[in-house]
Amino acid sequence: MKKSEVNSTAIARLAGVSRSTVSRVINNYSNVPTETRDKVMKVIQQYNYFPNASAQALAGKRSRTIGLFLIDQGHVAGDILTNMLIVSVIAHASEHGYYVLTHIIRHTKDTEVIKNVREIFYQRRIDGGIFIGAAIREPFIEELIEEGFTVGIFDQELPEHPEPNRIVSNFNNDSGMKQAVAYLAGLGHTKIGVINGDMKRLSGQTKYEGFLMAMRMCGLEVNPDWVLDGDFNESSGVHAMRTLLGKGGELPTAIIAANDSVAFGAIRELKEHGVQVPEDISVIGFDDHALSAKHHPALTTIRVDFSGMLKRMTLCLIARIEDKTPVVREISLDCSLVVRDSCRRV
Amino acid sequence: MKKSEVNSTAIARLAGVSRSTVSRVINNYSNVPTETRDKVMKVIQQYNYFPNASAQALAGKRSRTIGLFLIDQGHVAGDILTNMLIVSVIAHASEHGYYVLTHIIRHTKDTEVIKNVREIFYQRRIDGGIFIGAAIREPFIEELIEEGFTVGIFDQELPEHPEPNRIVSNFNNDSGMKQAVAYLAGLGHTKIGVINGDMKRLSGQTKYEGFLMAMRMCGLEVNPDWVLDGDFNESSGVHAMRTLLGKGGELPTAIIAANDSVAFGAIRELKEHGVQVPEDISVIGFDDHALSAKHHPALTTIRVDFSGMLKRMTLCLIARIEDKTPVVREISLDCSLVVRDSCRRV
DNA sequence: CTGAAAGCGCTTACAG
DNA sequence: CTGAAAGCGCTTACAG
Numbered sequence: 001m002k003k004s005e006v007n008s009t010a011i012a013r014l015a016g017v018s019r020s021t022v023s024r025v026i027n028n029y030s031n032v033p034t035e036t037r038d039k040v041m042k043v044i045q046q047y048n049y050f051p052n053a054s055a056q057a058l059a060g061k062r063s064r065t066i067g068l069f070l071i072d073q074g075h076v077a078g079d080i081l082t083n084m085l086i087v088s089v090i091a092h093a094s095e096h097g098y099y100v101l102t103h104i105i106r107h108t109k110d111t112e113v114i115k116n117v118r119e120i121f122y123q124r125r126i127d128g129g130i131f132i133g134a135a136i137r138e139p140f141i142e143e144l145i146e147e148g149f150t151v152g153i154f155d156q157e158l159p160e161h162p163e164p165n166r167i168v169s170n171f172n173n174d175s176g177m178k179q180a181v182a183y184l185a186g187l188g189h190t191k192i193g194v195i196n197g198d199m200k201r202l203s204g205q206t207k208y209e210g211f212l213m214a215m216r217m218c219g220l221e222v223n224p225d226w227v228l229d230g231d232f233n234e235s236s237g238v239h240a241m242r243t244l245l246g247k248g249g250e251l252p253t254a255i256i257a258a259n260d261s262v263a264f265g266a267i268r269e270l271k272e273h274g275v276q277v278p279e280d281i282s283v284i285g286f287d288d289h290a291l292s293a294k295h296h297p298a299l300t301t302i303r304v305d306f307s308g309m310l311k312r313m314t315l316c317l318i319a320r321i322e323d324k325t326p327v328v329r330e331i332s333l334d335c336s337l338v339v340r341d342s343c344r345r346v
Numbered sequence: 347m348k349k350s351e352v353n354s355t356a357i358a359r360l361a362g363v364s365r366s367t368v369s370r371v372i373n374n375y376s377n378v379p380t381e382t383r384d385k386v387m388k389v390i391q392q393y394n395y396f397p398n399a400s401a402q403a404l405a406g407k408r409s410r411t412i413g414l415f416l417i418d419q420g421h422v423a424g425d426i427l428t429n430m431l432i433v434s435v436i437a438h439a440s441e442h443g444y445y446v447l448t449h450i451i452r453h454t455k456d457t458e459v460i461k462n463v464r465e466i467f468y469q470r471r472i473d474g475g476i477f478i479g480a481a482i483r484e485p486f487i488e489e490l491i492e493e494g495f496t497v498g499i500f501d502q503e504l505p506e507h508p509e510p511n512r513i514v515s516n517f518n519n520d521s522g523m524k525q526a527v528a529y530l531a532g533l534g535h536t537k538i539g540v541i542n543g544d545m546k547r548l549s550g551q552t553k554y555e556g557f558l559m560a561m562r563m564c565g566l567e568v569n570p571d572w573v574l575d576g577d578f579n580e581s582s583g584v585h586a587m588r589t590l591l592g593k594g595g596e597l598p599t600a601i602i603a604a605n606d607s608v609a610f611g612a613i614r615e616l617k618e619h620g621v622q623v624p625e626d627i628s629v630i631g632f633d634d635h636a637l638s639a640k641h642h643p644a645l646t647t648i649r650v651d652f653s654g655m656l657k658r659m660t661l662c663l664i665a666r667i668e669d670k671t672p673v674v675r676e677i678s679l680d681c682s683l684v685v686r687d688s689c690r691r692v
Numbered sequence: 693c694t695g696a697a698a699g700c701g702c703t704t705a706c707a708g
Numbered sequence: 709c710t711g712a713a714a715g716c717g718c719t720t721a722c723a724g
Contacts, residue, residue: 007701018711023703031709050468054409055701057400058716065447065471083429090450094462099447099471101411104436116440122396125411125445296642353717364695369719377693401717404700 006047015043026051057124065099066317067120067129072106079261080290081306085132088310096318101126114140121149127321130154130313135200152317154309155202158330167320169313169331173203173286176302176335177210178217180256180284183300183337185218188346189254189282193226195240195266197258204232207258207286226252230262237265245273253346254282260289260301267295267342282343298340309333352393361389372397403470411445412663413466413475418452419544419577425607426636427652431478434656442664447472460486467495473667476500476659481546498663500655501548504676513666515659515677519549519632522648522681523556524563526602526630529646529683531564534692535600535628539572541586541612543604550578553604553632572598576608583611591619599692600628606635606647613641613688628689632681644686655679 012019017040024032025040043049057063068089070082090100103120105113120126121144128150131141136156145151145166152167159166184192194211197204208227215222228244230236237257244251257263263285267277277283277297285292288303312331319328358365363386370378371386389395403409414435416428436446449466451459466472467490474496477487482502491497491512498513505512530538540557543550554573561568574590576582583603590597603609609631613623623629623643631638634649658677665674 009701019702020704020711021709024710027703033709036709048464048468050465051703052404052701053469053471054400054403055716056703058398058404058718059701059703060716061703063400080426080429083426083432086429086432086448087450090448094450099449099466101445102432102436102448103445104433104440118394119396120445122394123399125399291637355717365718366695366697366720367693370694373719379693382693398717401700402719404702405717405719406700407719 006049008049008051011040011043011047011049014047015040062127062321063124064097065101065126066093066314066321067126068100068102069117069129069131070102070104071108071131071133072104081287084290084307085310088307089130089314092311092314093318096315098127098318108135108138108140118144121147128152128317130310130317133201136202136205150317150320152313154313157202162329164329165320167313167316167329167331169309169333170202170206171304171309172332172334173206174210174213176286176304176337177207177256178214179335179337180286180302181211181214181218181220183339184254184256184282184284184343185220187254187282187343190220191223191226191250191252191254192220193223193228193244193252193255195228195230195237195255195257195262197230197232197262201232204258211256223252225249226255230258232259232262234261234265237262237267238269239265241266241269241273245269245275251275251281254284254343256284257286259287260285260292260299261287263299263301263342264289264291264295267297267299278342278344282346284343288338292338293340295342297342300340300342301338302335303338304335305333352395354395354397357386357389357393357395360393361386369397408473408667409471410443411447411472412439412660412667413472414446414448415463415475415477416448416450417454417477417479418450419454419479427633430636430653431656434653435476435660438657438660439664442661444473444664454481454484454486464490467493474498474663476656476663479547482548482551496663496666498659500659503548508675510675511666513659513662513675513677515655515679516548516552517650517655518678518680519552520556520559522632522650522683523553523602524560525681525683526632526648527557527560527564527566529685530600530602530628530630530689531566533600533628533689536566537569537572537596537598537600538566539569539574539590539598539601541574541576541583541601541603541608543576543578543608547578550604557602569598571595572601576604578605578608580607580611583608583613584615585611587612587615587619591615591621597621597627600630600689602630603632605633606631606638606645607633609645609647609688610635610637610641613643613645624688624690628692630689634684638684639686641688643688646686646688647684648681649684650681651679 008019008022012022022040025037093100130152132154134153145163150165154169156168158168196208199205228240230240257266263283267283270277275281285299285301288301292299292301316328354365354368358368368386371383439446476498478500480499491509496511500515502514504514542554545551574586576586603612609629613629616623621627631645631647634647638645638647662674
């Protein structure tokens with residue numbers, strides 16, 4: 001018999017006890033005398049026995065697996081940030097004895113894809129799930145919450161009557177935008193443009209709102225020609241600059257991009273047109289992407305601790321699954337300016 | 347009753363059939379009349395019923411989950427390549443109705459960590475697993491193969507008596523190195539150095555062997571001072587150049603790095619010392635990393651199709667799991683030179 | 693074509 | 709402290 005085929009019956013027989021006792025040893029019941037425990041453990045180790053996870057789950061144990069759902073509107077899959085998020089979730093789940101089933105959702109409008117996501121929950125493959133990249137309100141996620149599944153949503157706020165099984169997390173984008181505008185204002189900029197992110201996402205909206213408020217607070221006017229659409233992808237930075245330069249009107253002296261990828265794209269396109277950064281236009285990003293420090297010019301940006309955020313989210317989800325400490329439902333983290341070389345004084 | 351709590355008994359009752367019939371409908375048995383099937387399907391859809399995966403597994407079905415094990419000697423976790431590998435496996439597994447449980451192995455010497463990996467297999471959480479970044483012979487992987495688990499190993503060759511449950515994949519590093527040396531020779535270089543990768547890995551060894559053979563074929567001499575140790579991480583490129591420049595001897599006119607990350611590190615350190623690439627030294631990488639085209643200078647390298655390789659590996663593993671087409675056991679892919687700006691004629 | 697029943701490998705009240 | 713037994717939710721020969 002292959003070792004991998006032993007079951008609790010075999011262990012019980014070999015140890016001279018009942019399956020109940022084997023189970024008690026495995027589950028660390030306190031009422032097993034050391035002697036019995038040792039006897040059983042010896043056989044378990046000798047035969048390399050691990051209880052079948054499906055049988056455990058069916059008998060009422062948790063699956064000890066969490067789902068990680070990446071909604072890929074664009075290039076999440078090709079970005080190093082994604083990798084950091086995945087690794088952070090896996091590493092921290094692992095520390096708590098949990099496994100991670102990662103799933104990529106290419107289109108939230110594709111019913112087959114969404115059916116597949118729901119299936120993962122309904123089939124009880126996972127004890128809970130984390131969603132990254134979701135729009136402000138995704139009907140299928142709302143359904144899962146209604147059904148009682150434990151769900152963590154990155155970049156979302158708590159609704160009015162928060163359900164106990166909903167966990168949300170978000171960055172203080174307001175604060176980030178205020179820092180960006182304040183820094184530029186301090187450098188003497190008054191003509192500040194912005195390239196927006198995906199406005200279907202919370203961070204897209206709050207960054208823009210933060211920008212508007214910060215401009216007002218600093219007594220600066222927002223020129224509508226300098227408010228450009230985007231979607232958090234590098235290509236949208238390229239496109240935004242093409243639009244701006246194509247208009248032929250006056251140019252801003254500084255631009256804040258919804259994230260660093262967008263900033264990279266914008267800077268690239270500006271260069272193409274002979275506009276130098278920061279000599280001609282200052283650019284400031286958001287996120288502090290892994291490449292921003294290495295970029296030419298090194299990108300001034302707003303740092304955001306994705307890894308730390310996902311760590312908290314993961315731990316909080318697990319705590320909720322195990323229904324300990326059901327206190328935290330919203331995780332908010334601040335962000336802060338990192339000055340590098342992409343902005344100059346005017 | 348929450349929809350998510352219906353089971354096959356409830357569906358059977360609601361559809362007026364037995365659980366056997368519900369199961370037959372779900373499993374697409376041919377001997378169910380259309381009328382019965384429709385009747386049952388209607389209830390299934392209405393109640394959002396999905397069979398419990400643990401119960402299915404326990405009753406003999408596959409878990410439809412594969413494990414993806416990333417052995418992280420260094421910075422696999424912080425690299426965009428890793429992300430591409432993960433995404434490729436998930437996407438292609440998903441197309442075939444499989445899920446992916448991703449796991450990070452930080453130290454193959456840590457018995458707790460390895461026990462955990464074995465546990466995933468023995469617990470039957472997965473139907474098979476893919477290992478990335480393993481040394482040439484990892485005892486714990488060998489054990490899993492012996493136990494009959496289906497295993498795919500990236501960057502490994504088939505042993506003499508290949509087991510049917512072992513799948514390996516590798517790139518033709520020989521060919522890649524020959525192209526690199528040939529190109530440099532064509533540019534007039536005769537003084538060619540090399541920064542090795544991790545020699546515990548197959549690709550580390552075969553790249554170096556390919557280098558030696560190619561040099562011989564081109565009638566060039568290998569200067570032992572220009573053969574530098576490394577480990578596939580960027581920092582080893584830095585370190586290798588520091589060593590080389592520290593020796594104070596004659597410098598090679600060209601260097602081949604074990605991969606692009608190492609090349610990045612090497613170029614950075616050369617710049618620090620005022621040595622320009624490609625003006626003073628030509629550098630050629632390996633992999634065609636996502637950043638190589640954007641690098642300054644754009645890196646000449648050997649392109650390797652990681653994504654395609656992982657796709658094949660994933661499909662092959664699934665085919666083996668479902669025991670169809672048990673033909674392919676080794677997947678080999680060629681690689682090819684991509685000329686950019688980091689090498690010059692001498 | 694379909695249902696009753698056994699069985700997959702566990703856990704956990706229950707009884708002693 | 710420990711075993712016998714029920715039960716978790718499925719699948720699949722078996723019998724009809």
